[in-house]
Amino acid sequence: MLKKILNILGFQKDEVESSLASGEVPTIPITDEKISAGIQPLAIAKRPNLPQLIAGCAQSVGMMRGHNEDAILVYSALFANQEGYVPVGLFIVADGMGGHKHGEVASNLAVRVVGREVIQKIMLGFMDIHPTPPEEGIQEILESSVMAAHRTITKESPGSGTTLTAILILDKHMSIAHVGDSRAYSLDNQGKLEILTRDHSLVKRMMELGHLTEQEAAIHPQRNVLYRALGQGEPFTPDISTTALPNAGHLLICSDGLWGVVPQDEMVRLIRSTSSPDLACQLLIDAANKAGGPDNISAILVQLPIFSD
């Protein structure tokens, strides 16, 4: 393995062996200077394809509604230098609710507050002259940004509410913050779709599907998690989780205007029918509208890079 690394690092094989065998080798002093000097010179040359996040999105008011209460944010970046590269992305779907015009206020505030907090606290660190990691953990930043959005909505637009499903990608990890019943899915290259979020309206959903009567729902053990939304009075904490970013495949974030209308198999088929995430989102939204389009529809599709290491 040593040899392999040294080759990757571009060192001459015999040079290194002599240094390993030379007994008391010079110690690497530990200073901040050296941290930035611990570099891998040939990293870029070895990998011509940069691992970018390719995102597409689409939105529609649907066939039955007069205005759009959904809001989305698509923010994708790539930092690449001699050390290697870090794909970074923030993708948010918020589905507002709460009477005339208020829903869209809530969803817009949610997207903007969370977007601003995450970009300020996490993304801008990358742009510093001396890149500094955030003081807090990534999960803490996500949670506090969702709570900040909640407070802002409560203050600015009382009575309205919104769902929020956000995926933050940093290198090979993805962190999800989730409140409500928008959904995030991952789709692997074999066509296996996996839901990454848990609806906070399970009972309502089961009733809609005819699996529960109103009577049963009222005494259902999960009735306490009936509804969570930003801007609504009930105290809540967002679901936050961090997992390894799947190697290749897609991530989909959408409002219930899509997942509640278009069957899963159909969503998978449409996503796999084109190599363009943008076009795939258009197809998904068309399918939802063809099926009646009872609600606003939002979809973000992210095509994930293939990491070779």
Place this chain on the structure above:
Amino acid sequence: MSDPQNTQSFETDSELDTSQQLQAGTTLVERYTIQGIIGIGGMSAVYQARDMHFPNVTKNVAVKEMVNRALDPVVRSTIVRNFEREANLLASLEHRAIPRIYDYFTLNERSYLVIEFVSGSDLEELVNNTNEFIEEERLVRWAIELCDVLSYLHNHKPESIIFRDMKPSNVMINAQDHVVLVDFGIAKPFQAGKRGTMIGTEGYSPPEQYRGEASPQADIYALGATLHHAITRRDPRLEPPFSFHERPILQHNPNVSSLLVKVIEKALEYQPEDRFQTAEDMKSALMGVAHETGMLPHIAASLSQAVRVSEAIQPIWSFKCEDEIRGSPVYTNGAVYVGCYDNNLYALDAHDGEFLWKYPTEGGIVSKPAFFDESVYFGSEDHRLHAVYLRNGRVNWTYYTKGPVRSSPFIAEGHIFIGSDDRFLHAVNATTGRPAWRADAGSPVRSTPIIANELVYFGSEAGDFYCLDFTGAIKWRFKAKRAVTSSAVVSKGTVYVGSVDSTIYALDAKTGWVIWRFRLSKPTISTPFMNDNLLFTGSVDGAIYCIDTNTSKEVWRYSTEHQVTGSPIILKDSLYCGSVDGCFYCLEFRTGRLRWKYQTEGPITGTPVAWEDVIAIGSTDHRIYAFAV
């Protein structure tokens, strides 16, 4: 949960295709061999099975099978998740009148729950199988036990649990004549697809439950209905709803004391506020009946016997050194190696603990040995890293550092990586004992380095946590607020490490960025153990923690009587960990429930080692103990 001939109130309208029933001899998850069917109905079946993890004894378990009928994949997986959450909740219950949950798993559209096998009969059968009335004394004693278990459930934290389905067929009377409450609502999510399913059973459930209300008073009503049925032998399901007052108890069974009649009638009041408000209230009323009628002495004696018998676990061997064992043993090729504060490294026969050889150093050994080729490697407080031949305990080579070596070696690519109190991390050629490089960490390195994806991770006593590449160059450094003495684990691109600053950190392995922080109430020097997305670790606050690494939420914690400085390990479905309270603990790893513990005569500070079906741990009482598991 009952004898094969016994019923457990499974609905008779069998929707389960009988051809899909598990046949006797089928083994699930390579562990539970089906012996026969106990009951079937609706969308569930209960089998008697044998737990094959205990090959030398017959350990019977009940396996409840639930069929997931939902078509929508999201609803289907939600049902499974609810089932698992419910199973976890039930598994956290610890009461002698509640069957223990051993395990659960899902195979395709079927979910399984493995429960304690309760032999005995249920109360409905006891009533049906005889023409006699049940003795009042027995019934009062069972009623008191039922109040106890309801009180336990109603006072459950953080959320009160309402049983909702108290009825004679859900009350098992075990071989010792004590009640066991069976059939918790575990199957409810699976019945959700059946329209009009009522949660609760007609005849026993109170009026308000039909309006969707569930409260402690609802369970009290159903207990009253259960007692009414048992004592009058009149089945309420065959009568109009809420008509108990039309069947006065004394008319059907004149031998009942009027005091007991009053208690049952009060439990059956139509308005919840007219009933006993708590199970404790009802229990004290029943105790009053027992006292007034003179049956209390019998009942009290019997109640106190209802303690679960746990088999005493004993080591299969132990070996005594000349001083404390503070470090951790390791196993290879039939032998166990352990360092001791008497300055020796001991090699013992893993089979019987017989002494093979010892190798003297000039300082105490807390370092956990590691192997490579023919040698065992370990550090000593005599400042040296020792390489000793496995076969005879003779020295291969030694390597000097400039301070005591309390770190443990990690071996990768023919090199030994080890920290020293001389502030350096040393990389030493395993064959020759010659140094490759050393890296200045600025403060003593007592953590064990770990190598993953060609990067070296270790912490220092000043709280620096380093990531180096194989040439010793720094990739990144993370600063904890206090010492990082515990060693890290790396899983799926994330490094997990605990610190004396009372925090467990999840760091991005490539960049060192903090993904999450988990706060403990006191420091940790225990090295985490990973199993899937669960992280297990000990803390000076005395607890063993289980943390979900995706969500950074606590799954469970188990409190020992003193600091937990060693690390837990998992073997099969059990977690093993020592504590400074001197006990060696075996817990169910999914739930943190105690399986057994063994008291040694001194604090345990090290980590156990497992091989085949044996687990061994050192104690500061100078001994190393081996247990068959």
